[in-house]
Amino acid sequence: MNILSKGKETAFHRDPILKMNEFDPLYTYIEKLHPLEEKVKEKIMDSFSFKKVAKNEFLLQEGEICKFNYFIVKGSLRLYKIDPKGEELIRYFALENKFVSNLTSFITGSPSEEFIQANEKTELLYIPKAIFLDLVESLPAINRVYRNMLENAYITSQKRIYQFQGLNAVDRLRWLLEEYPGILTRIPSRLVASYLGITPYTLSRIKAEL
């Protein structure tokens, strides 16, 4: 599969049998929200495409309009903004089995203020905005997926606000490690520090005091 798929995703897509593997995590994700018939699975398979991206590859840059909705099969992405001092402020880490897009840009069609970038070699399923919105209307399962995306995005934001407002650096780190166990072995500390809103120096020190 490595050799066959390398840089040949388009050809690869046309073979439903081979594609099965890549789509399984998406089906599993959806089935937790809504039952999925075979016919619907086929429709989904026709609508999403698979792709592999390299570490540090961009899926969205500041100023672009977010035209795709992504589902992470393997790997991870980060969403961030560059502040006036040129610092990267990471708002969100997306790991396996998450849908990701810049919702603000996706919904309103306005240019994104954020970047979406791969933290590591990552495998994605992606679907163009227009096709996705059609499926939201035509497939109850995808309607449920979209609703879930919006609700989770909102709820996650609320939690994060309260963390910044109420917790110090050590407690924010503890919370992160509960939410994303093993993240420190997977994502560079520099990025984790940005997510926590502290310097890499401080992160290094508080890791020491557990």
Add this chain to the structure above:
Amino acid sequence: MNILSKGKETAFHRDPILKMNEFDPLYTYIEKLHPLEEKVKEKIMDSFSFKKVAKNEFLLQEGEICKFNYFIVKGSLRLYKIDPKGEELIRYFALENKFVSNLTSFITGSPSEEFIQANEKTELLYIPKAIFLDLVESLPAINRVYRNMLENAYITSQKRIYQFQGLNAVDRLRWLLEEYPGILTRIPSRLVASYLGITPYTLSRIKAEL
């Protein structure tokens, strides 16, 4: 009007002529999003109720399920959570011409983790969840209102995360004063400090240095 309406909101509701005044801010709000016919205004007037609440009165308490959507005609509310140390963490100030509810509880029907409380004497229009959701389906104008609520809630949250992540106390205060000019003369400093995630001592000091 003072004498007539005092403690008699229910009777008051039944008189469409008198109600006009109270509903005008809501109509103006909606008309910015979607044209409003007279028939639709009447439907809205039948669906919302008016009420006055005193300073510090609760509209929602922790553990309750959020069953109403509120529109602020005059006055202001705050949404907050009590942290494990017993501190009030204010997530949002809602002033005139804003819709307010605990969206998480409103959407999912789960018990609220937040309180909604009046900062001052406040006049509200409110609508029960079920009736509101009916209007979302039946009236395009209200559908647009709901969409706007969800989008704004999300966008506001994103901004707030980046403020905590990227700005120090002085810059957060500056931002707040741009966003809500005059808030310091209207809302007790103690509450503004909580919103900014700092102590009242620090707020007092940074106010001095402008």
Add this chain to the structure above:
DNA sequence: CCTAAACCTTGCTCTATGTCAAGACTTTAG
């Protein structure tokens, strides 16, 4: 209108976190 309670300010001190510098370690590309 008066008093108690709540609120705001300010000095002093303390602590968490930032900054800078230097060296060790790790990853990457050639």
Add this chain to the structure above:
DNA sequence: CTAAAGTCTTGACATAGAGCAAGGTTTAGG
């Protein structure tokens, strides 16, 4: 496989903001 670049750790020091105490001011309710 190795050099260069990037990353992590740690010490010394600087600073923003917290916590406490005390006094002045405003607010609310009887």
